[in-house]
Amino acid sequence: MYKSKELKLGRVFEVRCEPGDDYFTEINKFVRDHNIRAGSVFLLGALSETEMISGFRTQGGYDVTRHNFSDWRELVAYGNISWPEKPPAALGEGVVWDEPQPFVHIHMALSGGPGHNDEVLVGHLSNGKIKGGLMTQIYELIPNN
Numbered sequence: 001m002y003k004s005k006e007l008k009l010g011r012v013f014e015v016r017c018e019p020g021d022d023y024f025t026e027i028n029k030f031v032r033d034h035n036i037r038a039g040s041v042f043l044l045g046a047l048s049e050t051e052m053i054s055g056f057r058t059q060g061g062y063d064v065t066r067h068n069f070s071d072w073r074e075l076v077a078y079g080n081i082s083w084p085e086k087p088p089a090a091l092g093e094g095v096v097w098d099e100p101q102p103f104v105h106i107h108m109a110l111s112g113g114p115g116h117n118d119e120v121l122v123g124h125l126s127n128g129k130i131k132g133g134l135m136t137q138i139y140e141l142i143p144n145n
Helices: 023-033
Strands: 007-016 041-055 064-069 075-083 103-111 120-130 135-143
Touching: 007 023, 023 041, 023 103, 023 120, 023 135, 041 103, 064 120, 075 120
Parallel strands: none
Antiparallel strands: 007 135, 041 064, 041 075, 041 120, 041 135, 075 103, 103 120
């Protein structure tokens, strides 16, 4: 049995950050400042440094593979915005989470880097530094009452 709820489109934003900016610091600040409680996120561009989770090593618990890249990588990504009560496991251990706060969860396809354009990794964006030209579109979703 499926579950569903009807939503409607709220505000639409295009967000561009400066080269060298920490992606999640900036995007979480934007989401908080604009009180976006739920939404869809689209990214297109490049990061100069990337942290990602590429998937589970086993099916027992939260056993993931983490990657850190210090060369620039192009990406295309889609995600969602929520405000969970507790920190999601993807953030890792030791995260301070005193109240509900924005969580931007992004799935992506990431290039293999310079000279490796035929290689692609998929996974979750954990963090990254903006290279320049990274564009984020946010589509706010609101309940249809």
